[in-house]
Amino acid sequence: MDVGTVEERVEFLNNVMEVAVAIELEVAAVYDLFAETFAASEELSLFWRLYAETERYHAATIRIHQTAFVQPEIMATAMEEEFPTEFGETREFLAKIRALREGFVETPPSLEQAFEAAKFLESDAAEVHGRTQFFKIYPQFHNLFLTLVEEDLGHRKMLVEAQERFAFDITA
Ligand SMILES: [Fe+2]
Numbered sequence: 001m002d003v004g005t006v007e008e009r010v011e012f013l014n015n016v017m018e019v020a021v022a023i024e025l026e027v028a029a030v031y032d033l034f035a036e037t038f039a040a041s042e043e044l045s046l047f048w049r050l051y052a053e054t055e056r057y058h059a060a061t062i063r064i065h066q067t068a069f070v071q072p073e074i075m076a077t078a079m080e081e082e083f084p085t086e087f088g089e090t091r092e093f094l095a096k097i098r099a100l101r102e103g104f105v106e107t108p109p110s111l112e113q114a115f116e117a118a119k120f121l122e123s124d125a126a127e128v129h130g131r132t133q134f135f136k137i138y139p140q141f142h143n144l145f146l147t148l149v150e151e152d153l154g155h156r157k158m159l160v161e162a163q164e165r166f167a168f169d170i171t172a
């Protein structure tokens with residue numbers, strides 16, 4: 001399989017990273033929207049704001065790795081079978097998050113819906129990160145994405161606990 005020139009490979013990898021960054025920022029935008037939606041509760045609003053921050057931190061982490069490690073020399077020596085040829089799934093996920101957010105702009109979510117959406121986002125983000133296989137070329141990226149998987153699974157776990165707590169608060 002032809003995987004292109006070194007320049008094409010670098011461009012491809014940069015595109016993959018851009019989409020990965022966009023996913024994190026888009027998730028952050030959903031949580032910012034939730035912070036506004038639930039602005040009546042200072043605590044709840046802060047809760048979503050802080051979640052948005054953690055996703056922006058993920059975006060920054062990816063960006064730092066991208067700057068440091070996307071180098072033509074490494075691309076030149078990468079084996080063809082190590083090189084990915086498409087990342088449609090990642091783009092689809094990004095489109096899904098955008099659609100979700102636009103839906104919530106039209107119709108603000110209930111707290112229950114917000115938590116359900118966030119849990120869906122975290123587990124799907126973890127899955128998509130986990131399947132990003134082309135990082136055989138860059139072990140640093142592999143480790144980075146494994147960390148992101150763990151963190152997003154941790155986020156999901158925290159959301160489950162927070163959902164119970166806030167549901168109790170609100171019905172009280
Ligand atoms: Fe994330």
Ligand SMILES: [Fe+2]
Binds near residue numbers: 055122125151152155
């Ligand atoms: Fe997360």
